[in-house]
Amino acid sequence: MEEYTKLETDFLNLLKEQSAYGEALALIQWDLRTKIPKKGVEQRSEVIGVLSQKLHHLSTSEQMKKIIDQLKNKTDNKIIQKAVEECEEEFERNRKIPEEEYKQFIMLRSKSESVWQEAREKDDFTLLQPYLEKLVEFNKKFADYWGYEKNRYDALLHMYEPGVTTEILDQVFPALRDSLSDLVKKVNQAKNKPNPDLLQHHFPKQKQEQFSLEILKRMGYDFDAGRLDETVHPFAISVNSSDVRVTTRYDEKDFRMAIFGTIHEGGHALYEQNISGDLAQTPLSSGTSMGIHESQSLFWENFISRSNGFWSNHYDLFKSIAPNEFQDVDFNDFYRSINEVKPSLIRIEADEMTYSLHIMIRYELEKALINDEIEVKDLPELWNQKMEDYLGIKPTSDKDGVLQDIHWSAGDFGYFPSYALGYMYAAQFYNAMKKEMDMDSIIRAGNFTEIKEWLTNNIHQYGKMKKPLQLLNDVTGESLNPEYLVDYLTEKYSEIYDL
Template structure:
């Protein structure tokens, strides 16, 4: 046993080294998206590439293999055991890809992203098509290296939502999609309409920021372990548990971007700030999956931030910062206006209801691509068809259609479903939470800490100690059940649109 102790100590040193590289990579990314001067970008990209290569080397090193082999059966420490499992999985998955192919793929990714940007700018899918074809081929090849049981797409899903399979998604997504399109129909046909014009008005960046800071503070975001900065594409990033930063974007003619965006990123940040410190410097010290992460951000953004209770308690605070025109807008009218449903082309600008439909379009297409059921060249047409079918609108250009998202240009297939899963998880958590406390009352009285503590107790603290579906089951007592999302949305929108 003494020997095991010493090996564990060395293993922890290796993990610490890995964490050090990851911290500088995160810092470099944060800086590149918020502060870096233009001319510093090229050199920085090389530096990040170098540091990422170091992480990859450690993950696939003989030393790592040694620790995995020795500690797998010997350790009696829960955290180390879970860490070894995580490391073994990374090791196996990385080792299955020949190093030359990995390197070619990394180069392809960075080229493809640049080309995608150009293609989007010019709204010219044909520029991007050959790169996307290669990315799909690589992902199919990798999926075969990694292996899967029933569907090749499962191997990719696993990168973002381990435990969730294509089979599960195909059981759940179509019914959600149909329920949402049905709801959308009722909303479209309703004669009651919120009036979004009341939200107009020049709202200075400084005042939006001041309000955003107040809200983050009320949510329980710890500013001694984080900060808020401005960026083009908002994100939250954890350098470590004690340094989790959020960013937002300000549109002085539309405060919704910054306000709801900050609450969303704040939800991600609460997750990372409240991971148990005993997991620090291990690969377990982060959110367990993209979907569970998104459940946290979406819970705060929508279930809290767009709720009637929230604006009941925070509208006066909002008016302290907002343009004078809001003084004449009653609370109820404001609440309805920020919940307007309107099919639109761009996913990240979508409302709470149509958002998941955007995800269905992507899921169905990428699953078919990876399974070889459709061809890359047919994507633009298929995209537009599905948009017409589910949202009732046809994008006027590929820029507003198939070219809008960055994910595929980085080879990230299997990522999109986590957005919709996150929504379903959030609704399911919300249902359980409401059995334990009166959430609306807490929100209406601004008592967020009980909500935050509940999530910390049930979700945050575990980091990667539990798998996503394990958390879902432990917290809610059942497996993925999309009924909660459909019920929540039906209740909310039947109230607003009165059907």
């Protein structure tokens, strides 16, 4: 039994109180997106307001400040020291923005999200433009309040991917972009293309659920500490450290949505389920960054479940559950079809090769906006031009272009790079694994326990005890390197497309 000082105990109790409000909010979010009857929504948002405000007050309270000042660098307990650092950072971040300004931002953001809906429906960017302009101004001001060393955009990036800077991204992204663009061109020119039509047979929801549940179980997802439910926009959520839920969406015309979506969210959930119990009820009991989180979902979704080895093991199971129409589909045709590469206008429909190119576009534009190098009004044209340059296709409407994502309308700038970072991290982790284990045989044998344990030991258990780039270095022995993603994609798709 750990011995704590009076001050440490006070601090842990404060964290427990915060964590209680956080847990209530998480459950409310889950319910809001899975179960709530529609008339209940309106009042529920007031509850979110009250609890969020309470949480905000706790994190910026004088009591918190006092404990931070007294404990920081004066505790022998490593977890407490790290938690103090997390709390200090949040305290500073929240305190630096004048309360009135933050309220205005929240109100603007909420209005802007509904204007975004309207702008999309009417395919009219000019409706959203004045809101985006104000949101960019707010983000610039916030970045200035928070401070940065070299680039104002770094202050925003820091919120989602602490330690990653514009300098780093500007080293890795262009190389990645050029390699991916080349690869995409080659694939486009390939003669023997897969035919995804053969996947699009009716597949009853219940059957898809049965397969999803089975795969989650095989991945090592603990159903005593989680559950699977249906939703519109799938997500995974940690309600508490022993209650991490997965959601998915069933499209009876295309099973890929649910199957790969469930595995993706399952990857997020495995991360949260396997954080060390020692960190429970502290702010450290959570994935260390958006990018590392995404690396875990993408690892399972792509590196595992879109691999030849995975399906060589699971194709019998799939057929035993799938309707008649799938029984005659040849294994090789199936495998190639679930890995079709096809430049698309829409980011969330993109395959693993083109996905990061969508991110580059957003990164380049938002960085330029925050640094006053471009104006909001020019976004549609710049967007379309970059689509043509990187992906070889050009949107004919803003609805399929600059208006497709909610992030900017929700005031989120600096978030997008995490997605591409997730791809690079995943490939780099995968390469490290390969040095220790014969990954192909393990995947072919469906021996996910070994993989899950490797991820737990090397990544999951640490929660926020390690910052993303430190974690990457500890696990792989080097800093961020986009080559692993390029190599992985080149090898995989050379075979599939006979390049």
